[in-house]
Amino acid sequence: MSRLLETFRVGDAEIAALSDGAPDRSMETFFREFDAEGWAQALGLSSPSDPIPFNFGSFLIRSGADMVLVDSGFGTAGRETGAPGGGELPQRMQELGVGPTEVTAVVHTHLHPDHCGWDLDMAAEGQLSFSNATVYVHEKDVEHFMGQEQSQFTRTAQRVVPALRQADRLSTVDGEKAVTPSVTMVPTPGHTPGHCSVLVASGGEHLLITGDVAHHPKQFEHHDLVPAVDVDPEASVASRAKLAALAADRNALVTGGHWPILTTGHVRRVETGYVWEPA
């Protein structure tokens, strides 16, 4: 199993999990109100500060004439801020045999810099990487990221959004949105105001791409594991509950962009809540 590129099918849709970079990182300071010892025990770590495999992941969903890219990695911004990993997505697409101009739609779970990094190709003077794609973002994320001072969190979005607008490629959504017959954006706010997860439905099968509702599958069992950077902790917890119910109801295969390739599983209802079952 490659840590960087894997493909699988969901009904008639062909899914590629692509990594923009896969560094290890410690999650010890990542969550607020964090039971560090419980975490170490659940993951079998000798110490809660032990680094675990992390990923800056995108998903390419091919179905009929549609080619949908979910998130576009860290791009070169990670290197600018000294964050480890990132910048490898174009290489992954080349290995897959897909050119950036073949992408028909880009869906952003949200506009943090590690999710829209390759919308602009900084090596090509900031040209749009996916020049034939309509780019879908929830309008609340556009408002949130454009309405703040420039910072390491907003800088990439503040470059990307005006460029997409100028090229007439930005499509903002204000609720659940079917981007293609098989790909639907599902609002799951909390991490950011306009955060969306992505549901793929094809041939009676379902895939749920969590986005940053879950940086680790364990969060489906512990909805109160809230990342410190989340703008609305209460909404964040509610979105995990919403997504757990959706995953269980649809018997969906579940995966996430920050999970190591290829981490997938199912969320099952039990008396005490939900359990995560690795696939």
Ligand SMILES: [Zn+2]
């Ligand atoms: Zn993220």
